[in-house]
Amino acid sequence: MIVMKFGGSSVANAERIRHVAGIVKSQIKRKPVLVLSAMGDTTDLLLETAEEAVSRGTFSLSEIKELHLKTMEELGLSESQTEIKELLEKLERLLSGISLIREISARARDYLVSFGERMSVRIAAAYFNSIRVRARAWDAWDLGFISNANYGFAELLNESWTKIPQKILPLMEKNELPVVTGFIAQEPGGSITTLGRGGSDLTASTIAAACKAEEAQFWKDTDGILTADPRIVKNPKPVKMMTYAAAAELAYFGAQMLHPRAMQPCMKTKTPVVVKNSYNPDAEGTHILASLRRKQPPILAISCKRNITLVDIVSTRMLGQYGFLAEVFSLFAKYNLSVDMVATSEVSISLTLDAAGDLNILKKDLSRIASVEIKTGKAIITIVGDVSRSSEILARAFQICRLMGVKVQMISHGASKLNISFIINDGEAAEVIRALHEEFFEGGNP
Secondary structure, three states: OEEEEEOHHHHOOHHHHHHHHHHHHHOHHHOEEEEEOOOOOHHHHHHHHHHHHHHHOOOOOHHHHHHHHHHHHHOOOHHHHHHHHHHHHHHHHHHHHHHHHOOOOHHHHHHHHHHHHHHHHHHHHHHHHHOOOOEEEEOHHHHOOEEOOOOOOOOEOOHHHHHHHHHHHHHHOOOOEEEEEOOEEEOOOOOEEEOOOOHHHHHHHHHHHHOOOOEEEEEEOOOOOEOOOOOOOOOOOEOOEEEHHHHHHHHHOOOOOOOOOOHHHHHHHOOOEEEEEOOOOOOOOEEEEOOOOOOOOOEEEEEEEEEEEEEEEEOHHHOOOOOHHHHHHHHHHHOOOOEEEEEEOOOEEEEEEOOOOOOHHHHHHHOOOOEEEEEEEEEEEEEEEOHHHHHHHHHHHHHHHHHHOOOOOEEEEOOOOOEEEEEEEHHHHHHHHHHHHHHHHHOOOO
């Protein structure tokens, strides 16, 4: 069996669903399990509608209704609209309740956004059946996806790894195409949870790993993982092969191709991963493996994480003292703040947070033990590649920054053995990435 995951842009309308069906049919002999995101921008629309209900006490579902009902009509599925209409009615009742009390809990928000995936899989399954491909829509929890109750960022429980193959493998013997909701699960009490934005990738990789699939395919809107963000660089190149660890580093530090946690299940089982383009299925894509035999170029890709907060902590108490770092990081844990990068010296710590917002309480607590400066509007530039050539890479990268008049404010190198990351002002990030890409990928001197 294989697992095929398609994102929202790949199933954005009737035309795209027909196209996806053609791709899936071409691999039907490999016994695919299909994982789908919500159609197009449905998740964002649902959240915006909820915000409208909270802030104004009124809301409109017209855009969401029109997208799904029109798609079914264009696919010739008028007779199959009952289930979608029932889901839309439940959604409307939920939003009516939210508009009445003018607030939404984390639990209600997860229930709200689940409607996108639940509708997309039902429409897709109905269309497959209309073109004589036996298919059935499945909510992920009916196939073993059980999580904790950490709404918005739920983690799958260990029992899921046993239940998922028990539920899915027998379906493969029936020659029926399972069309599964990505992104969502259910906690033991029965409430719907979400695995975080991009969690559909995690759904697909978990199925592939738990069922020991031949391959996990992630179908995106580019020709695989690219050397840089195509919204910033005009002609990024697809990376033909990389390791799980390199893909995870890129995802964590800003690349939008895969969910940062999506590689973890496949890393455990060494399940091959392929990232392909649903708009250009003949493209080779990017193959992600446990290890590579062929020699890799010194630089695989450049990524960027925007809207970063830099925290500088200085204290002479650090000098020769044990326990100081533990005390500092306990304060970040106290406020549930996740640290991305860390650099230390004898008397100072610099670290980054993937967060903005009000950090005054944190600063007040830290100020009791150190001098603290918090700077917003930063960006992390990450170069992923062969760190054994780090001196050369750093020299070339910093020379570019020097020539551009860009000040590097912090650097992290060595921990992962895969990346070199440095901090600059957010407003300078795009130009720096373009210059780095030209230096490492377009100048004929890798």
